Amino acid sequence: DTLESASGDGESLYGGTVPLETTKSGSSYQLKDATRGGTYTGDAANKTDQCLLTICLSRAPATLFTDADNHWATGEATDRATAAVDAQYGTDVTWDYYEKVHGRSGIAGDGKGSYNRVHYGKDYNNAFWDDTCFCMTYGDGDGKLLGPLVSLDVAAHEMSHGVTSKTAALTYSGESGGLNEATSDIFGTLVEFYAGNAEDPGDWLIGEKVVRSGLGREALRFMDKPSRDGESADCWSEGLADLDVHYSSGVGNHFAYLLAEGSGEKTVNGVGHTSPTCDGSAVRGIGRAKLGKIWYRALTVYMTSSTDYAGARTATLNAAKDLYGSGSTEQKAVAAAWSAVGVR
Ligand code: ASN
Ligand code: ZN
Numbered sequence: 001d002t003l004e005s006a007s008g009d010g011e012s013l014y015g016g017t018v019p020l021e022t023t024k025s026g027s028s029y030q031l032k033d034a035t036r037g038g039t040y041t042g043d044a045a046n047k048t049d050q051c052l053l054t055i056c057l058s059r060a061p062a063t064l065f066t067d068a069d070n071h072w073a074t075g076e077a078t079d080r081a082t083a084a085v086d087a088q089y090g091t092d093v094t095w096d097y098y099e100k101v102h103g104r105s106g107i108a109g110d111g112k113g114s115y116n117r118v119h120y121g122k123d124y125n126n127a128f129w130d131d132t133c134f135c136m137t138y139g140d141g142d143g144k145l146l147g148p149l150v151s152l153d154v155a156a157h158e159m160s161h162g163v164t165s166k167t168a169a170l171t172y173s174g175e176s177g178g179l180n181e182a183t184s185d186i187f188g189t190l191v192e193f194y195a196g197n198a199e200d201p202g203d204w205l206i207g208e209k210v211v212r213s214g215l216g217r218e219a220l221r222f223m224d225k226p227s228r229d230g231e232s233a234d235c236w237s238e239g240l241a242d243l244d245v246h247y248s249s250g251v252g253n254h255f256a257y258l259l260a261e262g263s264g265e266k267t268v269n270g271v272g273h274t275s276p277t278c279d280g281s282a283v284r285g286i287g288r289a290k291l292g293k294i295w296y297r298a299l300t301v302y303m304t305s306s307t308d309y310a311g312a313r314t315a316t317l318n319a320a321k322d323l324y325g326s327g328s329t330e331q332k333a334v335a336a337a338w339s340a341v342g343v344r
């Protein structure tokens with residue numbers, strides 16, 4: 001069969017009707033985007049990977065989704081293609097964000113796409129990036145705590161783990177692990193704002209579309225005040241490195257929020273935020289675009305596998321100096337935001 005790129009659309013679970021660039025193969029269409037490095041989405045068929053660390057005896061499949069008329073899914077969770085539409089759309093928008101905003105073509109910067117696996121396991125309450133398959137994987141959730149983990153911010157979070165792996169390669173434990181997680185939450189959020197999807201507008205919450213009533217809170221994580229999740233750290237302290245990386249990320253997430261939006265009360269896209277500083281200082285925000293520029297340059301030029309929070313302060317100060325000049329308002333704001341979360 002000859003393969004050619006085709007423009008279709010899909011009914012997603014969280015983002016309404018979304019555009020999809022697909023591949024026409026004979027008389028049907030594949031959920032594979034040649035304009036974004038061949039990024040595709042497959043069905044994991046409710047199976048799981050059977051692995052010990054990086055050695056896998058078996059892997060869940062990634063059976064490519066196909067459609068007869070290039071108008072994908074019903075938007076109902078019961079249609080297996082619906083979560084696939086969300087995942088493909090999420091990684092499309094993330095691809096575009098890295099390309100248009102940072103000049104990066106794909107996860108490795110080589111123009112090559114990756115793939116998504118949806119319907120991983122049964123009642124699986126997680127999503128993850130895996131360096132060994134170089135792919136993103138999403139559970140359906142148990143329906144009580146979480147629903148399908150295919151929202152924009154989660155897809156962008158997972159794909160950004162791939163970018164981190166190919167750049168700073170922050171070790172996934174201790175403070176560097178917290179920075180690795182914060183990097184994924186920061187870009188997950190900046191992608192959500194970038195997408196401008198009316199049904200899933202940008203906010204500083206992670207997983208707000210995914211949570212269900214049994215979880216008892218409105219999101220998985222909260223960047224304005226990370227301790228709103230009951231576990232994450234708002235402020236740096238001795239011993240931070242002993243926390244799970246999804247909680248020590250709080251310090252980086254709090255920094256990012258303060259740098260972009262500033263301290264105090266603020267409503268963004270109709271969502272109210274309160275961000276107290278750790279030292280009582282007032283921080284003036286420089287906006288989300290500059291946060292993205294500074295963090296991306298710090299990640300790709302200055303951070304290394306062993307960077308800790310003190311090192312992240314230095315890396316972002318260097319990035320701000322490169323981008324905006326020594327002693328610039330932006331560089332001073334970076335210093336003020338780190339000091340405000342206890343990284344001096
Ligand atoms: N959802 C988690 C994450 O991407 C999976 C994990 O614990 N690595 O961080
Ligand atoms: Zn993560």
Ligand code: CA
Nearest residue numbers: 153205206207
């Ligand atoms: Ca969000």
